[in-house]
Amino acid sequence: MQKVMDYFKQICKIPHCSFETDEMREYLVKHAKKNGFTVQIDEAGNIYTFKGEPKICLQSHYDMVCVGNAPKIELVEKDGILSAKDSSLGADNGIGVAISLVMMDEFSDLEVIFTNNEEVGLWGAARFEFKTKSKKLLNLDSEEDFRVSIGCAGSVDMYATSKIEKKKINGYAYKLAIDDFPGGHSGTEIDKNIPNAIKFLIKFVKENKGKLSFIDGGERRNSIPAKAFLTAVFDKEISSFPKYIKSEFIGKKDIEIYKNSDEIVDMLCIFSQGVRSFNKDLKIPEDSINLSTVKEKNEVLEVLFFARSMSKEGLENSKFETKVLANNFGFDIVSENQTTPWKPEINDFSKAVLKNLKKYSPNAEFAAVHAGLECGVFIGQDEKLLATSIGPNIHSPHSVNERLEIDSVGIITDAVRGLLKDLIG
Incomplete structure (x- = not known):
């Protein structure tokens, strides 16, 4: 978990408001190449990167909603909670990005998508130009560590x-x-x-x-x-x-x-x-x-x-x-910018995600979320794709009151690592 938090704190130093993400894109590309991943970037600024023969795709978005003083983010850590002074924190979805960076350090046979400008209407995902090599996509943009999201709202x-x-x-x-x-x-x-x-x-x-x-x-x-x-x-x-x-x-x-x-x-x-x-x-x-x-x-x-x-x-x-x-x-x-709702569906992949999450969050269960997730967009582009979403406890995203539970980051990190070990070895 500490390595995830170190990456996240580095992310917080890089401006990445929606439509102002060039510097963050360079940082992510550099990390992928350092780990031997092949990197492709489409016109929308989405980053698609893979290594070996991928068994699963991790997906997160690298823009954030900037409120208050953001993108200037001054971190405040107290009683196991991370927040930002007078600004949004960007844990949505910087933590998902940070978890993906750690997994890229640890695993081969993996593909990773970092989508651009999600916070302005799933803009990047709707313009994604590539096809995933695996048919299992784990989105890391949920905000409760006891929820395995299998459906979401359209907007x-x-x-x-x-x-x-x-x-x-x-x-x-x-x-x-x-x-x-x-x-x-x-x-x-x-x-x-x-x-x-x-x-x-x-x-x-x-x-x-x-x-x-x-x-x-x-x-x-x-x-x-x-x-x-x-x-x-x-x-x-x-x-x-x-x-x-x-x-x-x-x-x-x-x-x-x-x-x-x-x-x-x-x-x-x-x-x-x-x-x-x-x-x-x-x-x-x-x-x-x-x-x-x-x-x-x-x-x-x-x-x-x-x-x-x-x-x-x-x-x-x-x-x-x-x-x-x-x-x-x-x-x-x-x-x-109308998006299609993602109809809830339980399948073998979502069951595997829930099984791993329950090891660290025993009360975890399937759920749908009244918010937009990129899973629905990707499924619309490839009907054979199986998608599921998890993430740590993030409170009041998109506001100056955004808060991240640090221990919860460890729960999700361990669950993702366990799932990858099962699928990749």
Whole structure:
């Protein structure tokens, strides 16, 4: 385990936010070549590397969600927990990468895939150009050491847009901000009722009959917003604000507002954040949707909704309902980056993974996850491929509260090593 942690700490020193991964790619290629692996890189920046006659493929992604001060990561280790000061940690999926690096040091007859830009819609995996030599793929991007993932949600980005037009009014103008909500993963933590900073700030504006002059909220498509900022105009002074809102009075004056301010505020207020339906059999959300970001871009106000579902039908229904909502308030809407759900399946390979994991995590069991995993994409590219996913305990990924249980890294490392010994010898 110590060697895995040493590699991970080295990874943390290398910038690797999504779409800013060149330096990390060079590091991984150098490691593979040092161990005698053949290396191939496709146009998307995916790294495919193999040695000997591979019996199994390890897969992880080498980009991270950068929140807070990231990619500057200052590690904090306390009571067996590793975190980062004022930033996301990148254990998702840096730990998976680090485990793969150790296994490349120890084994031949192995192939390894490091995918690029997973955190922006499984972007790299969807563009993977190579064929694996083995038909067993172990993804190392799960976040609970008692779970062997055999299925995952599909997802879709929905962009609602409205041309920005403004008019002047006179009133009491304030800059308002929420900058310290906890944030979190919009899939694995969507059922925790984590507050959405955009929703809370817009609710205050609506309750006080305000008009929007500017809004900027959210961090990433797959994160529950921790921050939101806006300028609003009210017809009277505001006597008090909730403790979670930081306010700055900028004067009673003429100020430009969005002509469709009421429609923007009403749409964001009416939108229902979070879990839409729950799967009792899998004990996870069936359908969910996140209000991810609201941004001004090229004279257009863009609202990004990110939906997940365990079924194709669920995704289509979320698209339909969100389109009706957006259109009703004068927004156009387009859908992009739709991924197919990975239907849960138990097979001989997943049984072997569970058997090895149970040696170190006795309560381990099969499960599906309400988040995106690249397994589904790879199976879509090769129907004969058997895929399964495991990983250590990571709490609150995609946020400044991301935490990694160090002992759990040892559990997953030992399970992976045991599986490779069984398959490779």
